[in-house]
Amino acid sequence: MSYQNILVETENYITTLTINRPKKLNALNRETLSEIHDAFVELESDEETKVIILTGSGEKAFVAGADISEFADYSVEEGKDLAARGHKEVFDVIANFKKPVIAAVNGFALGGGLELAMAAHFRIASENAKLGLPETSLGVIPGYGGTQRLPQLVGKGRAMEMIMTAGMIDANQALQYNLVNHVTPLEDLMELAEKLAGKIMKNSTVAIAQAIEAINANYEDGVNGFEKEIEGFGKSFGTEDFKEGTSAFLQKRKAEFPGE
Structure with missing residues (x-):
């Protein structure tokens, strides 16, 4: 454009x-x-x-x-x-x-x-x-x-x-x-x-997106930022980035996040 x-x-x-x-x-x-x-x-x-x-x-x-x-x-x-x-x-x-x-x-x-x-x-x-x-x-x-x-x-x-x-x-x-x-x-x-x-x-784009949402929630009236954090934390466990990040840590190698 x-x-x-x-x-x-x-x-x-x-x-x-x-x-x-x-x-x-x-x-x-x-x-x-x-x-x-x-x-x-x-x-x-x-x-x-x-x-x-x-x-x-x-x-x-x-x-x-x-x-x-x-x-x-x-x-x-x-x-x-x-x-x-x-x-x-x-x-x-x-x-x-x-x-x-x-x-x-x-x-x-x-x-x-x-x-x-x-x-x-x-x-x-x-x-x-x-x-x-x-x-x-x-x-x-x-x-x-x-x-x-x-x-x-x-x-x-x-x-x-x-x-x-x-x-x-x-x-x-x-x-x-x-x-x-x-x-x-x-x-x-x-x-x-x-x-x-x-x-x-170098970090997970999926996790960063969840972090942005959770941090911003702290400044929204009527929104419980802690609940948003808990929700985002839980969602992370279902991502390919989490699998890659934890595997890389345990295998002592650099993570190659797929962004999924």
Whole structure:
């Protein structure tokens, strides 16, 4: 499938999805969000993809925010629909994706950009990265999960401060806040992302999918995460990956997981 605003490249079972609007600092417009949705739908069944790296083109920005010009004149109902569609079609899709999604934050990750990064399963950042949710400076609140995912990651107090002040934090602060897992020079960012993806791919894709579901269950209202873990643990015993993993361990050899 061809896209106008994103690049999708797969090599060695790692798919890099790059937001490609450098003149707009990779800002998210409706067309870009639609393309991200379509790409993830396609990647879900793509046997050549085991890990997705999400990043932005150029050296200045991951995603500098949403394209404000598109919604500046929206009504209350249109605004609500914008957020609901974004959650359903993009941000929740990424958060609950069965294949690991790593956000490689290269530069500015602001507003919808930080929300996109937070939807990924974890984040790494370049030393020049700046992260923040500046929506209150525009008279609006984060609408793509920022008020929910940011406190989960950095704690309520820090999330309140970041959202209320509309300020940015640098990569090292983000690391201290547990918003990102690693910080590296910009030129090493993709190499680190691919190294982490390589470590992930040594393990069972089936087990990883179950782990993602169980971990996410802890943050869902009305869902017992422990019960989800027990269910996933039990399912593991019926997989070919479990048979291979345990056999390899007992035979003191490297496991070759079939992904079944």
